[in-house]
Structures are given as structure tokens and as C-alpha cells.
Amino acid sequence: MGKVLVLNQDYSALSVCTVPKAFLLVYMNKAEMLAESRRQYLRTVNDQYPMPVVIRLHRYIHIPYRGVVMTRQNLFKRDGNRCQYCGTHDNLTLDHVIPKSRGGKTTWDNLATACKRCNSRKGDHTPEEMDMPLRQRPFRPSFLMFIRDFSGLAADEWLPYLGVKERSY
Structure with a gap:
């Protein structure tokens, strides 16, 4: 059903x-x-x-x-199960856009889906420092948006x- x-x-x-x-x-x-x-x-x-x-x-x-719970699966759904750097669907993980070592938080606005290769390449740098632009900026989806789109x-x-x-x- x-x-x-x-x-x-x-x-x-x-x-x-x-x-x-x-x-x-x-x-x-x-x-x-x-x-x-x-x-x-x-x-x-x-x-x-x-x-x-x-x-x-x-x-x-x-x-x-009413907010959307931030989970690994929900972050992947928000990002369309694609690496936000190269666009692949393979070997996905999560990346802190601003690294934790530089004060980056574990929030909707600072986490992006990344493949292991891009995450490793970016390392402890920002996307700008590594010339790796994001396909879309991370954001917090609303409850309605999450039901409708993701x-x-x-x-x-x-x-x-x-x-x-x-x-x-």
C-alpha cells in the first residue's frame, strides 16, 4: 500500500x-x-x-x-545522489565545504555530497582554494520542499x- x-x-x-x-x-x-x-x-x-x-x-x-532531519540519506537526496564537484554517482561520501579544522560546522549549509576522489583531492581546503566550484550551494530544505522535490x-x-x-x- x-x-x-x-x-x-x-x-x-x-x-x-x-x-x-x-x-x-x-x-x-x-x-x-x-x-x-x-x-x-x-x-x-x-x-x-x-x-x-x-x-x-x-x-x-x-x-x-517542522524541519527536515539532517541525515546522510537526506543530504544525498538533497544533492540528487551526485558529487557536487564532478557530478558522478559513484563512491559518494559527505564533504564539509569549510573544513572542520577551519571551524566549519556539521550543518545543512556546510555539507555537500562528494565522491571519495573529489573529497580526497579537496582535502583540508575550501572549494575556492582548490578551484573546485560546487554545482549548487548547500542549503537547508524546507519540509514542503523535501516532500515535493527530494x-x-x-x-x-x-x-x-x-x-x-x-x-x-
Whole structure:
């Protein structure tokens, strides 16, 4: 079974949950179904129900700040599983753009995906010192941006709720 996009009462993206959890929220009248699967249904012995793809909660849930957890996998996803120096997909690791020995922090804004060869070549220098420009500057993705662009979970039915008109291939 797939995943379901959960929207807050104000239609902002709140989370992603399982189909059974989403169905239960709709069935218990805690949420409304905004989009359903065109191909799949939930079946019981006697009935057939539409499978939710996007639901909206009836009550507003206040979440102080929703950020993306900085993990190795999330950093690789942000950078498209490519070395940010040469563009290869092979032997990837993480590089501190400003080296730790020079006061560089382990943050979204200072970590970039790099292949072992480029990471070793750059060593204890900055990209500018080694004439190794980054393909993109490291950044902290927002929760919405991460679901939409990097998670690989977004179904076509989610896109209007994530600020995308249509999927670009």
C-alpha cells in the first residue's frame, strides 16, 4: 500500500501517513478525503471503499516548526545522489565545504555530497582554494520542499497541494 499526504485544516502539508491510518481518520470523521486513487480500492468482504491519496484534517494542528532531519540519506537526496564537484554517482561520501579544522560546522549549509576522489583531492581546503566550484550551494530544505522535490514519495495527486502545477520529467 502507498502513502497518503496529510494536510492541515488550512491545506498546508502536515505529514505523510499510511493508507490504513488515513482511511481510519476519514472513517472516524476526523479528516476529509480530497483525492483518491483512480486505480486502487480498499476492499472488505461486502464493500469497496476509495483509497485515499490526499486527506485534510477537520481540526487545525499547531506544529511549532517542522524541519527536515539532517541525515546522510537526506543530504544525498538533497544533492540528487551526485558529487557536487564532478557530478558522478559513484563512491559518494559527505564533504564539509569549510573544513572542520577551519571551524566549519556539521550543518545543512556546510555539507555537500562528494565522491571519495573529489573529497580526497579537496582535502583540508575550501572549494575556492582548490578551484573546485560546487554545482549548487548547500542549503537547508524546507519540509514542503523535501516532500515535493527530494523524498520520491509525491504522487501526481499530491502536486497541486504541494505548490506544483504538473510533474516535470
